[in-house]
Amino acid sequence: MKKLLSIGLLLGLMSTMASADAYTKCIACHGANGEKVALGKSKVMKDMTKAEIEASLLGYQNGTYGGPMKGLMTAQVKGLSATDIKDIANKIGK
16 A cells, blocks of 8 residues: 555656656656666666657557556656657667
């Protein structure tokens, strides 16, 4: 229960952050450079290509991609524009 509450609070804080850098809301879980396994379950973003990152984020948006964190990530990418997704992929991907 505590873990769910903590995740909920974290998501609430991240959703209220406004920044010109779309990746800012990803940092808490994925790390400043995409180096973390988010919540012990994700791929390491810095090891993914730009195309893989872009495809996964678009897949989360349209419901065609995702494993155990699909529900959480779908909510996180919901408001991202195509430009935001490209910016994230270009910032973190190989």
